[in-house]
Amino acid sequence: MARLEFFVVSESVSVDQQTNRLSLFNIIEQVASTKFPSVLPAAVAVSMWMAEAGDDVRDFQCTLRFTLPNGNRHEFASNFKFRARRHRVIQRVEGFPLNEPGVLRFEVLLNGEYVASHEVDISRIDTKDQETTPDKKPTPET
Amino acid sequence: MSLFELDSEEIAQVVFTVATPKALCAILRTQRDVKSVRQYLWESTDARREIEEFIRERLIALRPKTYFPHEPAFCALAVALESLPTPAAEVFLSELSALQIAEMPLSSRVASQCLQRRWELVTSNTPAVFKVAPLPQPNAPSQPPYLRISAGVSYAPPILKDAA
Numbered sequence: 001m002a003r004l005e006f007f008v009v010s011e012s013v014s015v016d017q018q019t020n021r022l023s024l025f026n027i028i029e030q031v032a033s034t035k036f037p038s039v040l041p042a043a044v045a046v047s048m049w050m051a052e053a054g055d056d057v058r059d060f061q062c063t064l065r066f067t068l069p070n071g072n073r074h075e076f077a078s079n080f081k082f083r084a085r086r087h088r089v090i091q092r093v094e095g096f097p098l099n100e101p102g103v104l105r106f107e108v109l110l111n112g113e114y115v116a117s118h119e120v121d122i123s124r125i126d127t128k129d130q131e132t133t134p135d136k137k138p139t140p141e142t
Numbered sequence: 143m144s145l146f147e148l149d150s151e152e153i154a155q156v157v158f159t160v161a162t163p164k165a166l167c168a169i170l171r172t173q174r175d176v177k178s179v180r181q182y183l184w185e186s187t188d189a190r191r192e193i194e195e196f197i198r199e200r201l202i203a204l205r206p207k208t209y210f211p212h213e214p215a216f217c218a219l220a221v222a223l224e225s226l227p228t229p230a231a232e233v234f235l236s237e238l239s240a241l242q243i244a245e246m247p248l249s250s251r252v253a254s255q256c257l258q259r260r261w262e263l264v265t266s267n268t269p270a271v272f273k274v275a276p277l278p279q280p281n282a283p284s285q286p287p288y289l290r291i292s293a294g295v296s297y298a299p300p301i302l303k304d305a306a
Contacts, residue, residue, distance in 0.1 A: 011291060020265055026291065034288040041289075051227045056184055062268070076272040085227030086265040095274045125290060 002055050005048035005086070007108045007116040013044045013090060022046070022088060032125045033098060040096035040104075045118070047089045047108045051082040058082075062089040063109040069102025069122050098122055144182070145196040147175040148218040157214035163251035167259070170221040170252075180222040190230035193223070197234065209245060216249040224256035225263050235260065 011026035024046065031040055045064050063077045078089050096104065104120040153175060160166040170176050183189045196219065200212040210216075220238060223231035238253035 015267060020262065020267075022265075028291055030292045032290040032292070038289060040291070053187060054185060064272075074274055076270070078268050078270045080268040082227075082266075084225060084263045084266045088265060088267045090267060090269045092269070092271045093274060094271065097274060125288065 002049045002051055002060060002082070002087075002110060004108070004110070004115050005050050007045070007047045007106075007118060009043050009045045009106050009118045009120065011043065013046060015088075015090075028120050030121045030123065031098070031104070032123045034125045036098060036100050036124065038098045040098055042092060042094045043096065043106075045091045045093070045106055045108065047091075047116075049082075049087045049089065049110070051085055051087070055082050061111055062091075063112070064091045064093070065107040065109060066093070066096075067105045067107075068097065068099065069104060070099045072097075145179055145192060145219070147179050148196075148215040148222070149212070150175050153218045154214040157217050157248065163248060163255050166217060166248070166252055167221055167255045170218055173218070176218050176222045179218075180226065183222065183226055183228075189226065189228050193219075193228075193230045193234060204245060206245070210249075213246050213249050216246065217252045220249065220253045220256045224260045232260070 008024060009028050010024040011028060013025065014023045015021070016023070024044075028043055047062060049060070049062070059079060059081055061077050061079050063075055065073060065075045067073050076091060076093065078091055080087055080089060098104070101122050101124050104122050106118040106120070107114060108116050153170070153173060156169055156173065157166065160169055183192065186192060197216075200215060203212060204210050216238065220235060223234055235253050235257045239250055239257050241250045241253075
């Protein structure tokens with residue numbers, strides 16, 4: 001059975017067309033919003049799978065499951081077959097409805113079995129912070 | 143079925159008649175014996191040991207200033223291993239590609255080709271895009287909430303720095 005190398009959720013990813021190298025940008029750990037309900041525009045879940053003996057003839061289903069702070073669950077499945085030693089599943093999800101502060105939990109399942117998770121804290125920004133934010137640049141001390 | 147298939151006359155003929163490593167790799171990839179050895183190693187529970195034994199048994203025939211008689215088999219093995227997901231394959235290809243001896247003039251160049259192809263083949267991708275909720279329109283009447291996405295537990299927003 002394929003083995004998970006890593007699972008992580010970031011804001012965006014890039015795969016170099018020439019070298020096939022993967023870059024992850026801004027791994028998401030916390031999301032703060034001034035008001036709820038809000039929408040997280042996008043997140044990309046990347047899971048890297050390593051083939052083991054006999055995996056080349058198998059079909060796999062990688063499911064991304066996420067649980068919103070209000071308990072609602074969504075699942076998205078991607079099917080793949082190993083054509084090489086490693087296989088990346090890059091699942092971009094757009095428009096996360098954030099109804100309240102709490103924990104946004106991402107889980108990855110392989111053929112229906114839970115393998116790993118990534119949690120994101122959803123918090124509220126105190127709007128007083130925004131009001132006291134100075135518009136002008138701080139003057140250098142003399 | 144074993145790695146001895148790589149010692150076949152057919153493979154030897156191909157290696158002796160094709161001059162360039164790139165063309166040789168392309169032809170060897172289509173050889174039935176190479177394909178079946180690759181499949182056999184993929185399914186093997188101890189591919190590393192079988193590869194090492196096959197190499198060791200043939201290296202005994204390596205003599206100074208004499209053409210290495212098992213070079214065709216080494217070329218075929220390099221091609222068979224190029225997509226095999228084992229560290230032993232990586233080690234064999236790396237060591238063979240670094241070898242520069244007159245007794246084995248072709249196999250190191252074949253191994254270099256295989257290693258390059260391996261780096262291209264070694265990771266494949268399955269991208270997918272899903273939508274959960276409609277994104278807010280840019281001309282929506284109400285002002286969208288300010289959203290701050292952060293990474294790292296030691297993240298310190300500029301607001302806190304100014305307050306301090």
